Amino acid sequence: MAILEVKNLSKTFGDLKVLKDISFNVEQGQVVAIIGPSGSGKSTLFRCINMLERADSGEITVSGLKMMTTEKNKAVFAPSKILRQIRLKIGLVFQNFNLFPHMSVMQNIIEAPTHVLKQSKKEAKANAEKLLEKMGLEEKAKSYPCELSGGQQQRVSIARALALNPEILFFDEPTSALDPELTGEILKVIKELAKEKMTMVIVTHEMAFAREVANHVIFMDGGYIVEEGDPEELFGNTQNERTKQFLQRYNN
């Protein structure tokens, strides 16, 4: 079963059509990389799926729950109770982390489990410790975000998202705010998660990484999905002119 189904999604900002008829599916355990030039609508697509922005029309379904549908050309959103359920099934890792600066690493991670899922503090802490260990940050539980490197902050934000046990995790350029030498640690974490069959959708400008970790690649340009398919196929042997041009620019 598809965890995420997006059908004919479109979104306009003023006169600017940013998303034009976007359709794709993400299956359980799949790692999807979304690539494309700046301004092609990748972040907007993520923001619509994650309910930070309201799409104009189309359909979004998350593990069987309809988030939005379109009736008579107008977007219809699910009742807030359903939206809440969906909200807890999806996680988003931001480009610039957005950790809570006034909370320690541990508090950042257990905030939502204790206050949203109403877990006991003990349970949430035990789970957070496991996540921190997985991220290689067991030493940093008491630190504050301002005391961490960018790469460490991003790993905390991944742990924070994982603490809610999402069924699908979105990453919007998780390494582009980092120094090049720090991107490796994030990519390593994502690879680990991929091994555990975590379903992930990743916007990235790191073609080598997309090729290595993704089992499906989507190329977006000008608000459309231009091409999608197997990474080897798309990166090695695309027949599409626009994809070729984009990749060529990247290789040089």
Next chain:
Amino acid sequence: MNFDDIKNVAEILLQYLPNTLKLFAWTLVLSIPVGVIVTWLKKCRFKPISWLTNLYILIMRGTPLMLQIIAVYYAIPMLMAGARKSGADNWFYTLLGKINTRDENYMFIALVVAFVLNYAAYFAEIFRGGIESIPVGQYEASSMLGMTKMQTFFRIILPQVVKRVIPATSNEVIVLVKDTSLANVIAFAEITLKSKQMMNTYSSIVPLFVAGVFYFIMNAIVTVAFVYIEKKFNYYK
């Protein structure tokens, strides 16, 4: 003036210091919560309320506090005079007639009303600036974690706003210490009024200087208190 005179002046001012401190404390304690309410009214989605709040802030910040004190203080006697002239006779005017404007309590209440109205406007602008300085990413991260609007505001936004408004608030509090001297305009018995009176008695400006030392010490204490509070919030950037 000899040393004994100065000591005498200081002792008399010390007797009136509680009046100054009372005005300071009541203004501070009331204007901060009122300021929060004003911030909230300004952000109200019902536009007329937001506009009225803006107008209020504009007037409070755009006109001298001294005028505002005089206006609040004389508003009631003026209404009384108006009532007498028109010969109206209803419960409201009867009530007004019972107020004695030379009464210490009436003076004090008029002062606190004027000061709170004025300072709440300044605090409201400080708080609004603080709220608006929080990056939108903090709201988005909270929303992604399934937090409600209330949880987001009280657990994520407010603690960060408090830290950010401390420096501006401390400036305001220091100004407030000095502004209490404006109460002398309606002859409220605080230390500036008394030092002015003693200046005449002694034909010397030394009493003003002594009053200045009083204000200086009060602000030294305020400054130390805020340094301490800022330190408390220094555990994160």
